[in-house]
Amino acid sequence: MATIDLTLKIWRQNSPRDKGRFETLAARGISTDMSFLEMLDVVNEQLTLDGREPICFDHDCREGICGMCGAVINGRPHGPQRGTTLCQLHMRHFADGDTLAIEPFRARAFKVVKDLVVDRSALDKVMVAGGYIAANTGSAPEANATPIAAATAELAMDAAACIGCGACVAACPNASAMLFVGAKVSHLGLLPQGRPEAARRVLAMVREADRQGFGNCTNVTECEVECPKEISIANIARMNREFLKAAIASRER
Amino acid sequence: MSWLVGTFGTAIGKKLFMSVTGLCFCLFLVGHLAGNTLLLSGADAFNAYAAKLQSLGALLRIMEAGLIFFAVVHVGTGLYLFYQNLQARPVRYRVNASGGGQTLGSATMPYTGVLILAFLLFHLVQFTFVDKGDAGVYALVAAAFAQPFYVGLYILAMAVVGVHVSHGFWSAFQTLGMNHDKYFGLLRMGSVVFAVVLAAGFAFLPVFVGWVA
Numbered sequence A: 001m002a003t004i005d006l007t008l009k010i011w012r013q014n015s016p017r018d019k020g021r022f023e024t025l026a027a028r029g030i031s032t033d034m035s036f037l038e039m040l041d042v043v044n045e046q047l048t049l050d051g052r053e054p055i056c057f058d059h060d061c062r063e064g065i066c067g068m069c070g071a072v073i074n075g076r077p078h079g080p081q082r083g084t085t086l087c088q089l090h091m092r093h094f095a096d097g098d099t100l101a102i103e104p105f106r107a108r109a110f111k112v113v114k115d116l117v118v119d120r121s122a123l124d125k126v127m128v129a130g131g132y133i134a135a136n137t138g139s140a141p142e143a144n145a146t147p148i149a150a151a152t153a154e155l156a157m158d159a160a161a162c163i164g165c166g167a168c169v170a171a172c173p174n175a176s177a178m179l180f181v182g183a184k185v186s187h188l189g190l191l192p193q194g195r196p197e198a199a200r201r202v203l204a205m206v207r208e209a210d211r212q213g214f215g216n217c218t219n220v221t222e223c224e225v226e227c228p229k230e231i232s233i234a235n236i237a238r239m240n241r242e243f244l245k246a247a248i249a250s251r252e253r
Numbered sequence B: 001m002s003w004l005v006g007t008f009g010t011a012i013g014k015k016l017f018m019s020v021t022g023l024c025f026c027l028f029l030v031g032h033l034a035g036n037t038l039l040l041s042g043a044d045a046f047n048a049y050a051a052k053l054q055s056l057g058a059l060l061r062i063m064e065a066g067l068i069f070f071a072v073v074h075v076g077t078g079l080y081l082f083y084q085n086l087q088a089r090p091v092r093y094r095v096n097a098s099g100g101g102q103t104l105g106s107a108t109m110p111y112t113g114v115l116i117l118a119f120l121l122f123h124l125v126q127f128t129f130v131d132k133g134d135a136g137v138y139a140l141v142a143a144a145f146a147q148p149f150y151v152g153l154y155i156l157a158m159a160v161v162g163v164h165v166s167h168g169f170w171s172a173f174q175t176l177g178m179n180h181d182k183y184f185g186l187l188r189m190g191s192v193v194f195a196v197v198l199a200a201g202f203a204f205l206p207v208f209v210g211w212v213a
Helices: A036-049 A121-130 A150-160 A167-171 A178-189 A198-211 A222-226 A234-249 B003-008 B011-041 B042-053 B058-087 B102-129 B138-147 B148-175 B184-212
Strands: A003-012 A021-031 A099-103 A111-114 A118-119
Touching: A021 A036, A111 B042, A121 A198, A150 A178, A167 A178, A167 A198, A167 B003, A178 A198, A178 A222, A178 A234, A198 A234, A198 B003, A198 B011, A234 B011, A234 B148, B003 B058, B011 B042, B011 B058, B011 B148, B011 B184, B042 B138, B058 B102, B102 B138, B102 B148, B138 B148, B148 B184
Parallel strands: A003 A099
Antiparallel strands: A003 A021, A111 A118
8 A cells, every 4th residue: 555645734723713824734654545535534633642623624425426525735626636526536646745735715705614614605595596496396297298308408417516515616716606606507597497487596696696705707717627527617608698688688677 | 776786787797898898899909900001001091091080070089989988897897896806805825726727818817907008098198199290190100110119018018918808809708608519619719819810910010110110
């Protein structure tokens, strides 16, 4: 089993009001088969044994589908590997002796709770504003009653792959959440079940994202590169289209 | 809140202003470059072109007023977006890195924008809001570009314009919702080609005029 030694410059912050600082820690004997989070687990074990406060970080499924984990590694959200969440990033992508700067996702809309843990409920607020469809309760309708072209279903599915991790916001030089909003607007708006609310949805979600303090998209496309689900900026264009249509042609105000 | 403010005051609404005014400036640049190529034909052709433009009278004044209005909207909205985007990340990263998405153009839009504004004011003072006398505008242009300093300044300014347009052109289409598998690659590449052609075309003129003079 190959092992590597690393130097971690890791962000420590006791509370949202604390100023925070970088702390330098040594991570020794790290197996290259470990995930990044497992590496942090090992460091935390040692910190605990030493009677020091372990590093706080968010995580849940550890299989890249829940959107809970995430930190900025040497300036890259979820680290340097493309299309990968932090929990799926393996230590084999780092070399012995590397120094890693580990910071929380930073945006006005994302408050640091502690260390690497950030409050991303601003994204939930955007979902509450319009990320839903209306469906009648009762027996499920016949599955083939509403035909959907396979290509359209695929596009909707690609957008629905968004796990709401917030890496797009973290990567954006403007801390804009437009890739997230675009993915949600596309995922629901591409399917016939989502059409009745389409105009109201795009207006409400875009306005709520503004209210939450996210920045404005300037099409820098860093989001698309850093997205662990590789959501395309075509979804942002689709949202822009939907927005223009809702603004000019719909009865929604 | 009226629906107009609630729609065009949003992140996308403001971007629509940037997009539409920006595309209009792209059109203007094409027209301006096409007109200015008459510099290559010498003093008579260029002075005749200038006289013809002036003879448009009210129509020219309306177009100028439109350009000024668009400039105010583009610069005003741009500065406001820049301010808001700075506000959106009050605590910056200690380590900054790019995943490869940003380009020279996209990373520097506000800065190249301000530089272009400064150049534009200088350019207007130099060639537009000035007494052309009896010699005509060609003599004015030729006198300026006989000095290598002005030639260098204009070449630099055109490079900045090129960098700005290389991102602005495709970005305007993206903001208007025009993004399609079939032509997106072409649009992004075309944006760079368009910017290079514009910048090189404009930059060539002072070199040529200076060399002739």
